[in-house]
Amino acid sequence: MIEVRDRIQAALPVIREEAVPSDRIGKLTDRCAEALRGTGVVRLLQPKEYDGYEAHPCEFLDAVMTIGAASPSAGWVAGVVGVHPWEIAMMDPRVQEEIWGEDPDTWTASPYAPFGRAKRVDGGYLFTGRWPYSTGTHHSDWVILGGMVVDDDGNPGDPPEIRHFVIPRKDYEIVEDSWYVLGLKGTGSKDVQMTDVFIPEYRTVEQARMHAGGYEDRQPGKPLYRLKFPVFFSSAINAATIGIAIGALQVYREYMDKRVSASGTVAKLDPIQLAVYGEAAADVAAARATLLNEIKELYEYVEGGGEVTMTHRLTARRNCVRAVRRAVDAVDRLYKIAGSQGIHENLPNERYWRDLQAGFSHICNTAEPIYVGWATNDFGGEPPQLFV
Numbered sequence: 001m002i003e004v005r006d007r008i009q010a011a012l013p014v015i016r017e018e019a020v021p022s023d024r025i026g027k028l029t030d031r032c033a034e035a036l037r038g039t040g041v042v043r044l045l046q047p048k049e050y051d052g053y054e055a056h057p058c059e060f061l062d063a064v065m066t067i068g069a070a071s072p073s074a075g076w077v078a079g080v081v082g083v084h085p086w087e088i089a090m091m092d093p094r095v096q097e098e099i100w101g102e103d104p105d106t107w108t109a110s111p112y113a114p115f116g117r118a119k120r121v122d123g124g125y126l127f128t129g130r131w132p133y134s135t136g137t138h139h140s141d142w143v144i145l146g147g148m149v150v151d152d153d154g155n156p157g158d159p160p161e162i163r164h165f166v167i168p169r170k171d172y173e174i175v176e177d178s179w180y181v182l183g184l185k186g187t188g189s190k191d192v193q194m195t196d197v198f199i200p201e202y203r204t205v206e207q208a209r210m211h212a213g214g215y216e217d218r219q220p221g222k223p224l225y226r227l228k229f230p231v232f233f234s235s236a237i238n239a240a241t242i243g244i245a246i247g248a249l250q251v252y253r254e255y256m257d258k259r260v261s262a263s264g265t266v267a268k269l270d271p272i273q274l275a276v277y278g279e280a281a282a283d284v285a286a287a288r289a290t291l292l293n294e295i296k297e298l299y300e301y302v303e304g305g306g307e308v309t310m311t312h313r314l315t316a317r318r319n320c321v322r323a324v325r326r327a328v329d330a331v332d333r334l335y336k337i338a339g340s341q342g343i344h345e346n347l348p349n350e351r352y353w354r355d356l357q358a359g360f361s362h363i364c365n366t367a368e369p370i371y372v373g374w375a376t377n378d379f380g381g382e383p384p385q386l387f388v
């Protein structure tokens with residue numbers, strides 16, 4: 001969407017200016033959040049009937065990378081909060097109306113880890129738990145949380161029934177003293193908690209069914225909503241991480257342009273540093289291209305009537321986690337030759353490096369289990385249970 005792209009470009013100076021202040025307060029500043037909201041990035045995947053764009057998925061991923069290059073924490077919030085409308089679009093229409101009916105710019109946070117425990121009662125569940133990593137939660141009015149359905153003694157079934165529960169802001173508490181981290185400090189990914197909150201049945205979805213595409217019939221004829229949750233949610237995390245790598249490369253170039261070592265070596269004239277920089281730039285560019293191409297090909301396949309198989313899922317996840325690893329390793333190689341000046345906090349280099357390591361730690365960026373799953377499938381075996 002050209003208009004969203006233009007608004008993002010116009011908002012980048014503010015988003016960039018608010019990066020350090022956001023880190024200092026441990027959440028996006030109100031100025032940054034409002035600038036981000038005003039771009040429309042969080043509505044890119046939202047249904048048109050609620051003033052969303054139903055944009056091509058690559059437009060969303062590209063927007064996340066652009067924002068992440070300017071401000072890692074803002075890009076992370078854009079990726080995580082921005083992908084939630086994609087799932088909400090496949091939830092009960094009553095949930096969509098509650099969230100977007102009065103304000104289509106309403107944000108929804110998460111996380112999905114099934115730390116909650118839900119006891120069945122008449123019409124729904126009583127839900128209790130505490131969840132870490134609720135990205136963007138201070139500027140969100142709703143949250144999607146993972147939890148297991150348990151019996152009266154608090155025991156989950158075998159296998160456990162895992163659901164996603166949608167809760168309004170009035171029903172949960174943000175744990176303020178819970179976000180002291182290495183990087184991505186400005187995301188404000190604090191803990192949230194609640195005790196015995198009633199969640200009506202219609203505000204829940206079965207995780208296994210969502211992962212399998214079992215709710216796609218709620219958005220018939222729309223290929224955007226047929227990409228499968230594990231693949232597309234992961235791509236949003238991948239995009240946010242690669243966006244940080246793009247930004248890290250940009251600030252390193254600025255640093256390299258002015259750097260003169262204690263021995264008098266001019267960095268931008270030094271063949272060794274130029275070679276490392278050139279290789280890193282190629283790897284970061286390749287990471288971006290791989291991610292966009294992978295999702296583009298998957299979208300075109302479902303647009304043409306194809307059904308996403310486990311092989312499609314594993315291949316997409318394999319290539320996308322490899323893209324992230326390539327970008328992170330490229331930035332690491334650069335920063336290893338940055339010299340002692342590169343560790344100073346008055347330069348953005350160390351902040352981008354810390355933010356990149358924090359983003360890289362997300363489970364959606366973990367590569368080795370995905371490689372094993374893909375290779376097992378390739379040889380005709382049954383892949384282990386993975387987020388694919």
